[in-house]
Amino acid sequence: MRAIYIAQRVIHELIRDKRTMALMFVAPVLIMFLMKLIFTQSTTTSVTVATVGVDGNVRSALNAVKHVAVTNKASNAAAQHALKTQKVDAVIRQTKPAHYTVTYANTDATKTNLVKAGFNAALTANGIKTLKQTTLKLSQTVSQMATTIAKVAPQAAGSLKVPQTEPAAATKITDRYQYGDKDTGFFNKIVPILMGFFVFFFVFLISGMALLKERTTGTLDRLLATPVRRGEIVMGYMLSYGILALIQTVIIVLCTVGFMGVEITGTLAAVMVINFLLALVALAFGILLSTLAQSEFQMMQFIPILVIPQVFFSGIVPLDSLAAWVKDISYVLPLTYAGHAMTQIIMYGTRLSALGLDIGVLLLFLIVLTALNVRGMRRYRKV
């Protein structure tokens, strides 16, 4: 019962604190919106390529590639100058037949890759075109021969069948997307992890600060001078911040789905369950660390050490190619499991029952940290 009253009081205090509320509910949406803008922009990079002595067919094929523009230069010196002055992103020079030298500005890996891919595509397209022309010539020759034969020996022509060249039907590819649509990009991939991260970050920070304040203002001592159990205080905090995390999740989900067009394949309830669990872990973590801090500023010092690294190791960047010990770091971070579970739910529609491992590990984190907290409060009261 006391736990509920403590939860009530914590929520009451938070509601009065308008700025913190805004931070918790508006900041995540704002940051996600900005990230969407940034990551959607980067997919439409375009490059300009200077060519020197390149065959006209290849040039027009390259120009036809999307997001690639071609300017022809008379001399290599002029092309290199354009590269130096950042007018073009790469220079393609044909030295011998079928021998090209490409110089990249290489200040932006995306652009370099676009030139490489574009040039390859252009060469392939050019090859196919040459092939087609040859085929066309061949079939023309065949039909000319057939006409000649018909004139010379009409009876023989009766048994001669010239295959009619059907107009080659353009290859058509129909795209179907398991998740999202053609605009689905990097932003969509990081949304599930970001959602978890925001919950983790804000609950960690605000709850840690709140308990720290209780300690420094003496209200914790006063609370412990009543018959309240240590566990009830921890429970009260869990309840209040758990509710807050749920509200935060709903707001983030509504905004990402409503305004940013992110598709959630799984159920909203499953997303909420994982976020609630993560919030409790973050809370227990925040309370634990607040006992190690003497001031709000010291609490802030944990952010670069313990919070930010979680983002990098929790699946925003693929860790498969990294050294084994780097991957091992991710196994001890709660956000890894929450991020994985959220990705499964949002992108693959996985049901909670299939995420036993992630949920189990999060629960384990929760139990261990909570026990440490209840135990740690003995420092302020012996019973």
Add this chain to the structure above:
Amino acid sequence: MTEPVIDLKHLQKTFGQQTVLADVTLQIAPGEILGLIGPSGAGKSTVIKTALGMEVADGGEARVLQTHMPNRQLLGRIGYMAQEDALYEALTGAENLRFFGRMKGVKKAVLAADIAHVAAVVDLTADLEKPVAGYSGGMKRRLSLAIALLGAPELLILDEPTVGIDPALRRKIWSELHQLRDEGRGILITTHVMDEAELVDHVALLLGGKLMAYGTPAALETQYAVDSIEAVFLKAEGVA
């Protein structure tokens, strides 16, 4: 002879190298106000915190209301007011009172009446709906005292309750304390205001980790051959 409400025997407490309490033995009977005085840093607050079990004693025993301390359940029968105000500034006075009342386990049925009563004692009835952040220093101190009075505790432990409170209100608070004493409650109070020390039943002077003097105000004045507790204090400390 009734059992003492506070019974401290040979209490010892050290913080690192510093011995704060060397050997403190002290008793308070029901219906008695004991004034604990002593210079700043003498260890008055430490005596209180050890008695409540918030600090663990290195030696000796603390029994409160016939129970060995620390004991969680017992805390509901004690009204404790710390030296620092320790209030939730974002909440109003009434919300603070309600919250601590619930934590103490005051029955729902009597909580509202109890809050009204203690607020009247400290003259805060008109300001109960204001957030504590807007209170003056004295108002916070009074609210803090009101919280300690909640739930009609059998024992009151007040660490400098009247700091920053004006003389008229201080008189009112003392008359309330006397009334509580007459109802049979025990009260332990620390103070630096020496004319308040004249109002208590027994004075204990804490110096160098020990009780240097103990007795009724009148008896101490005779013992030290002076005419006020203030003079006793100065003489014992060797200033006068």
